Amino acid sequence: MRESGQREVFCGLTSIVWLHRRMPDAFFLVVGSRTCAHLVQSAAGVMIFAEPRFGTAILGERDLAGLADANEELDRLVRDLLERRPEIRTLFLVGSCPSEVIKLDLGKAAERLNGQLAGRVRVLNYSGSGIETTFTQGEDQALLAMQPLMPPSDEPQLLIVGTLADPVEDRLVDLFGRMGIERVRSLPPRRSTELPPVGRGTKVLLAQPFLSATARALQARGAELITAPYPFGVEGSRLWMQAAATACGLAPAAIEAVLAPLVERGRRAVAPHREVLAGKRLVLMPDSQLELSLARFLHQECGMELVEVGTPYLDRQLLAQELALLPAGTVITEGQDVERQLERVRAARPDLVVCGLGLANPLEAEGIATKWSIELVFSPIHGCDQAGDLAELFSRPLRRRNLLQFS
Amino acid sequence: MELTLWTYEGPPHVGAMRIATSMEGVHYVLHAPQGDTYADLLFTMIERRDRRPPVTYTTFQARDLGGDTAELVKRSINDAVERFQPEALLVGESCTAELIQDQPGALAAGMDLGGIPVVSLDLPAYSKKENWGAAETFYQLVRALLKPQLPPPGAAKPSPARWRQEGRRPRVNLLGPTLLGFRCRDDILEISRLLGEHGIDVTVVAPLGARPADLLRIPSADANVCLYPEVAGPVCNWLERSFGMPVVRSVPIGIGATGDFLREVTSLLEMDTKAIAAATNAEAEQRSRLPWYSRSVDSTYLTGKRVFIFGDATHAIAAARIASRELGFQVVGLGSYSREQARDVRAAAKELDLEALITDDYLVVERAMAEAAPELVLGTQMERHSAKRLGIPCAVISTPLHVQDVPARTSPQMGWEGANVIFDTWVHPLMMGLEEHLITMFRHDFEFTEGHRSHLGGAPAGAGLEAYGAAGAKEPTTGAATLAETTTGSATATAVASAATAVATAAPAAALAENGLHWSPDGEAELAKIPFFVRGKARRNAESFARAQGLDRIDAETLYEAKAHFSR
Secondary structure, three states, rough: EEEEOOOOOOOOHHHHHHHHHHHHOOEEEEEEEEHHHHHHHHHHHHHHOOOOOOOEEEOOHHHHOOOHHHHHHHHHHHHHHHHOOOOEEEEEEEEEEHHHHOOOOOOOHHHHHHHHHOOEEEEEEEOOOOOOOOOOHHHHHHHHHHHHHEOOOOOEEEEOOOOOOOHHHHHHHHHHHOOOHHHHHHHHOOOOOOOOOOOOOOEEEEEEOOOOOHHHHHHHHHEOOOOOOOEEEEHHHHHHHHHHHOOOOOOHHHHHHHHHHHHHHHHHHHHHHHHHOOOOOEEEOOOOOHHHHHHHHHHHHOEEEEEEEEOOOOOOOOOHHHHHHOOOOOOOEEOOHHHHHHHHHHHHHHOOOEEEEHHHEEEEEEEOOOOOOHHHHHOEEHHHHHHHHHHHHHHHHHHHHOOOOOO | OOOOOOOOOHHHHHHHHHHHHHHOOOEEEEEEOOOOOHHHHHHHHHHOOOOOEEEEEEEOOOOHHHHOOOHHHHHHHHHHHHHHHOEEEEEEEHEEEEEEOHHHHHHOOOOOOOOOOOEEOOOOEEEEEHHHHHHHHHHHHHHHHHHHHHHOOOOOOOOOOHHHHOOOOOOEEEEEOOOOOOHHOOOOOOOOHHHHOOOOEEEEEEEOOOOHHHHHHHHHHEEEEEOOHHHHHHHHHHHHHHOOOOOOOOOOOOOOHHHHHHHHHHHHHHOHHEEEEEEEHHHHHHHHHHHHHOOOOHHHHHHOOOOEEEEOOOHHHHHHHHHHHOOOOOOEEEEOHHHHHHHHHHHHHHHOOOEEOOOHHHHHHHHHHHHHHOOOEEEEEHHHHHHHHHHEEEOOOOOOHHHHHHHOOOOOOOHHHHHHHHHHHOOOOOOOHHHHHHHHHHHHOOOOOOOHHHHHHOHHHHHHHHHHHHOOOOOOOOOOOOOHHHHOOOHHHHHHHHHHHHOOOOOOOOOOOOHHHOOOOHHHHHHOOOOOHHHHHHHHHHHHHHHHOOOOOHHHHHHHHHHHHHHH
16 A cells, blocks of 8 residues: 655754764765754764754755855865864765755765865765655665765675674674675674675675665666565564574575574563564554564564554565565555554554554554654664574553553 | 754744643644644643643645645645634644735635634744734734724723722733743643732633633723733733723742732732732732742842753743842843843843843853853743753743643742742752751761762762863763653653763863963862862863952962952
């Protein structure tokens, strides 16, 4: 089902919040308005930083009046910023709705600044604007911008694409190593300047389902895209690792030897949460683009009944394996008309709604339990070892409701 | 173009949202791109609202820009009116929509919406900010609704004492309280009660909790109370000009200001001011504990405590008066991010022999704070974080709002009870008087460890300040930067703890001070004997004394000379 109307989702700028943590030597400079600055700070908890590694070049009336001035102003601001933050190695100029509408060419600006900075700092650009990108698509655009700088190499490697929490990444690299895969690299890397190579020997393993443009660009460089469900829950993670290991030519026995104990332990960790979640009715509102994978996990491994699975947009190719694992007849809505969707939620009275922060308390006040979806992009939830934690995120609101007594 | 890492105020349309969401029966159609709906969570999370803000966004995307976005605006207006059946409709645009010039206000004006009042908002997103947007929206809404009631030009002003002829109690409106304002919810309870006790009724409280129909009753009151000038200033001025309604401009925060407020409102209403003037002093003593607590001996240690104040204009100015006159602090810095009220802040600063800091750059505020070397910071949540990094106690006095600023208990800032709340909130972050004495007395005992700092925790003040230069620009890499920060306290606490650690572990200041001053070994040794909580001050005093004397070396004697010099 396709729907259009008011979309209650973040724009791509929000992904700066996890991207900047992944690459501590990068700065993300949004070129936009006070609204952009306010959005990012509302989403990111900026106050905890002495000085964050992201900020907004706020356009003023003078910048709107003349683009020549705007370009000069941007150059000046970038020079000041880099002087102040000499540790920055990569600067991302991030386009926004206003910069797109006034057609401020950040690609040209990046080129110009790269010339001025003479290799001291690399300047890249991408768009995180709400008119072009939805929430997690911001990461797709950022990775796409890094792609041309990846050196060519045909050496065999497994390339995990998509931001993972550092400990989760270490764990996965270790597990793949134990299976026998020697070279496992990540995009984005931990250091923005240490970009992995790409070429014919590269097998791309997507850690996130929202990286369509990046996946296509890497394929165009000769890389092979591994198709699998995404590594959420025990089953998703098992199939994901299995697909990667198989693509790398490993023998089934070697794969199974590593996976079997992980799967067994993961299932044990999920079991107590399944007791809480089984038979409960679930609605996922469109948000982070993880909805289909989470629905698959919550249905298959936690026994939840899927009332409606919303997603901002549906990339049928990247999600083919997830779609195949969803039960027949699952209601999937692409796009959003938030008012009508809420009407359906009220009519269906599900036991749990996964939704954004703008909707959570209002639904709770109507007596419907919710899980904030934004936690899913900030928490380490990938892999068999995290499956129990992932299930816990959903069982907690239900356990809590049972816990509270006021009479 | 201006680099902003964090901003005290959102864009002006968020101010308009504050007005719409504070009221009942008002709906706001906002022409804005996908993503701007983030603003909903300010209300649903920070204020824990049980309803979504009454805002319909057009959430246009790139593909809409090729087509007819004006049609999208009209459809959104129609849908919103049909679904929510508002009693008044606000129509406006956010920054990006302003650029594509669909003029949603004009579009709405051309539609048949069944006769509901439609207010078109023109909020320049590239030059104005949130509070300005709130004030402008409130003004435009009131003006549009009251237009039919406008008295003819030259009509006689209503007498503020007409209540007497009409045989009723005098009555006023309380204007300016909004959602996402600082303690507005509790202030209006406190001020309504205070006025009631003095025989004054409250006709309309707006925007918070009011319906459009309530705004129509505004002229039936005898005066307006401009409770929050940032939001109600323009509307009060307009009501004064157009309806001849006098305005009470004293903001009743603190003992003195609450007295001023009562005297101003009663004299405007031509009540028995003499009796009231005599009563307010006694009333302050009876109704608030602040005057007595401040005189009581335990408060002796508050004398001359250095405080740095930053916030919105109203709360910063009020804080400066309370700090300097009612608690006996020394105000060492005063500033505000409210540029519209900068003049008032400058005047308040001048009275204290200070230069007001008017800025919206929190790093400038943090630097000014570090330079002023205060013992207490009164600021926004951002100054709380800055102060924490510097190891200085802090109390929050102003917006921007954080979930912690919406406490479960009633906790006003205004009126007599507000003064009680302020005494507790400001004094508790400091070490208690008796405790400070005990530490001084027992500091040579072996049980006494360097850095002891009561139950309140945090890095020792001196260490934080000294480390500032070295670690000010350092950022923690371990803090959990999640949305939870704006919404839950726990994530903040852990992240901040790691920030504090990062600062505290930075290298201590070298023996070579700034401007080429040297500390001799015996000077350093003498300095180390001074209790740590005044050591920073002693160091600064000695260095400024040495500079004034043209010395380049500070030994123990210099330290004692400086001590004598500054104790005069």
